[in-house]
Amino acid sequence: MKIRQVRALTVTGGGADYHDQAEDHWIDDHVATPMAKYPEYRASRQAFGINVLGTLVVEVEAEDGTVGVGVTTAGEPGAYIVEKHLARFVEGASVTDVEKIWDQMFNATLYYGRKGLVLNAISAVDLALYDLLGKIRQEPVYALLGGPVRDELQCYATTGRPDVAKELGFLGGKMTLQHGPAEGVEGLHANIERLRKMREQVGPDFWLMFDCWMALDVEYATRLAHAAAEYDLKWLEEALIPDDYWGYGELRRRMPSTMLMTTGEHEHTRYGFRLLLEMGRPDIIQPDVNWCGGITELIKISALADAHGAMVVPHGSSVYSYHFVITRHNSPFTEFLMMHPQATEVVPMFSPLLLDEPVPVGGRLRLPETPGFGVRLNPEVELRRPYDHD
Ligand SMILES: C[C@H](O)[C@H](O)CC(=O)C(=O)O
Numbered sequence: 001m002k003i004r005q006v007r008a009l010t011v012t013g014g015g016a017d018y019h020d021q022a023e024d025h026w027i028d029d030h031v032a033t034p035m036a037k038y039p040e041y042r043a044s045r046q047a048f049g050i051n052v053l054g055t056l057v058v059e060v061e062a063e064d065g066t067v068g069v070g071v072t073t074a075g076e077p078g079a080y081i082v083e084k085h086l087a088r089f090v091e092g093a094s095v096t097d098v099e100k101i102w103d104q105m106f107n108a109t110l111y112y113g114r115k116g117l118v119l120n121a122i123s124a125v126d127l128a129l130y131d132l133l134g135k136i137r138q139e140p141v142y143a144l145l146g147g148p149v150r151d152e153l154q155c156y157a158t159t160g161r162p163d164v165a166k167e168l169g170f171l172g173g174k175m176t177l178q179h180g181p182a183e184g185v186e187g188l189h190a191n192i193e194r195l196r197k198m199r200e201q202v203g204p205d206f207w208l209m210f211d212c213w214m215a216l217d218v219e220y221a222t223r224l225a226h227a228a229a230e231y232d233l234k235w236l237e238e239a240l241i242p243d244d245y246w247g248y249g250e251l252r253r254r255m256p257s258t259m260l261m262t263t264g265e266h267e268h269t270r271y272g273f274r275l276l277l278e279m280g281r282p283d284i285i286q287p288d289v290n291w292c293g294g295i296t297e298l299i300k301i302s303a304l305a306d307a308h309g310a311m312v313v314p315h316g317s318s319v320y321s322y323h324f325v326i327t328r329h330n331s332p333f334t335e336f337l338m339m340h341p342q343a344t345e346v347v348p349m350f351s352p353l354l355l356d357e358p359v360p361v362g363g364r365l366r367l368p369e370t371p372g373f374g375v376r377l378n379p380e381v382e383l384r385r386p387y388d389h390d
């Protein structure tokens with residue numbers, strides 16, 4: 001069966017650009033970032049534009065009218081790349097040409113892509129192709145990937161309230177790191193005091209993690225890790241910028257051996273992850289399937305990680321990673337991003353964009369046998385098609 005049309009749509013608020021939230025949201029409450037060296041950008045990540053791109057929705061329609069849907073963080077710039085460049089490799093191809101389409105999209109954009117926004121756009125097309133193939137074959141995506149290796153997913157929560165996450169049955173709670181090197185030793189002590197108080201609230205066995213969102217240097221991250229070891233921090237996430245593969249290798253050597261070093265949500269393709277795995281030696285890599293290249297590339301990344309003895313726990317990406325994680329032995333648990341503004345309730349990650357998006361109950365999640373990724377676009381969400389190539 002052939003593909004008739006590709007459409008790139010944008011939506012304002014919420015959706016795949018999950019940082020695009022109202023101002024009282026925990027996810028934007030004084031989070032340490034690489035921009036925190038500039039005081040004017042410390043209080044809010046939106047101040048420096050973390051939500052500037054917005055959500056991109058890609059629809060791929062087959063000649064029989066079946067429509068596959070993929071989403072990512074790319075907004076209008078991503079829509080332009082899909083409509084003006086990527087669509088030519090998709091329209092007229094067979095719905096089963098997923099590998100060939102990916103290779104053409106990647107190689108045709110090498111001169112300006114390789115990572116970032118272009119790979120986000122390629123990921124959304126790839127996810128839409130897998131959704132379409134599942135719908136045409138009347139199978140969930142996980143069945144296309146070799147089938148489940150476990151009955152259900154276990155989730156940890158990324159949250160402003162690990163204490164609530166424990167009550168809700170999650171494996172653990174990952175907190176934002178609020179202070180980086182620019183805030184000196186006072187900031188470091190404040191980070192540790194926050195961890196100490198949370199450890200007191202959740203008890204000795206509940207996982208607690210820090211997400212450093214690329215904000216640190218090796219020296220600060222080393223001091224933070226050793227101070228946090230007293231309160232049994234399970235992992236230190238994304239301490240350095242993605243390109244500092246050498247720094248990650250040094251940090252792994254310096255960190256306490258019992259503490260995991262994780263990273264990868266802002267890395268792309270098997271090539272980037274090869275560098276990270278060989279030079280950085282993370283214990284867990286966290287590719288985001290909406291950004292790293294989609295399912296087609298995540299299959300390759302995951303096999304590479306498995307050969308390196310690293311776990312693959314994809315960055316929060318809802319159904320798009322759930323269907324992958326449940327089919328992989330080296331993905332023993334998954335992330336759930338608590339998108340409720342106060343992190344006190346479980347709400348669908350991409351709300352209000354998608355309908356039928358499953359959420360964890362008691363920290364666990366079973367996937368339905370619904371074809372594709374099992375979600376639908378919410379007809380009440382206004383979508384725009386800023387460009388077209390017809
Ligand atoms: C919580 C982190 O600062 C970021 O917003 C999300 C993330 O990196 C993660 O879920 O991992």
Ligand SMILES: [Mg+2]
Pocket residue numbers: 211213237238265315
């Ligand atoms: Mg993270």
